[in-house]
Amino acid sequence: MERQGFNNKSIDRIRSICEEAGIKLTHQRLEIFKELMNATDHPSAEDIHVRLQKRIPTVALDTVYRTLATFDELGITRKLHLANKRNLFDVNLTQHHHFVCDRCRKVEDIYWPDFDKATLPETVVGIGKVRSRHLELHGLCNTCLEQNKE
Numbered sequence: 001m002e003r004q005g006f007n008n009k010s011i012d013r014i015r016s017i018c019e020e021a022g023i024k025l026t027h028q029r030l031e032i033f034k035e036l037m038n039a040t041d042h043p044s045a046e047d048i049h050v051r052l053q054k055r056i057p058t059v060a061l062d063t064v065y066r067t068l069a070t071f072d073e074l075g076i077t078r079k080l081h082l083a084n085k086r087n088l089f090d091v092n093l094t095q096h097h098h099f100v101c102d103r104c105r106k107v108e109d110i111y112w113p114d115f116d117k118a119t120l121p122e123t124v125v126g127i128g129k130v131r132s133r134h135l136e137l138h139g140l141c142n143t144c145l146e147q148n149k150e
């Protein structure tokens with residue numbers, strides 16, 4: 001499934017989630033949500049802040065941090081803890097993995113149903129119970145590979 005972008009259905013979704021949690025959907029929270037839904041990358045809080053300032057110059061970075069933390073608790077977004085990376089946010093809640101370019105730091109979504117369904121190795125059973133699977137692939141993206149040739 002591809003990213004849906006921002007639409008009326010996504011507004012309804014966040015509205016009912018906030019209502020259920022007893023959280024007020026303020027103008028700034030809604031704007032932060034819109035920015036996330038329109039993002040085609042995996043933005044950091046700082047990225048969201050910079051983009052938002054074009055529309056709301058008064059928005060504070062701290063507000064963005066706190067709102068994103070709230071969204072994370074409510075399951076609206078997923079916080080990514082990638083190796084060697086700042087915290088990034090993902091609105092794509094469909095099961096997927098990530099390709100990280102080690103040169104330009106771009107993070108792309110990967111779908112791998114076979115991996116999701118694969119039987120876990122015996123050693124995992126001896127360690128504990130797995131709740132979710134997230135694979136982080138590292139390498140060079142095609143743009144960086146092209147540049148390497150030049």
Ligand SMILES: [Zn+2]
Nearest residue numbers: 101104141144
């Ligand atoms: Zn790259």
Ligand SMILES: [Zn+2]
Nearest residue numbers: 090092108109
């Ligand atoms: Zn993702």
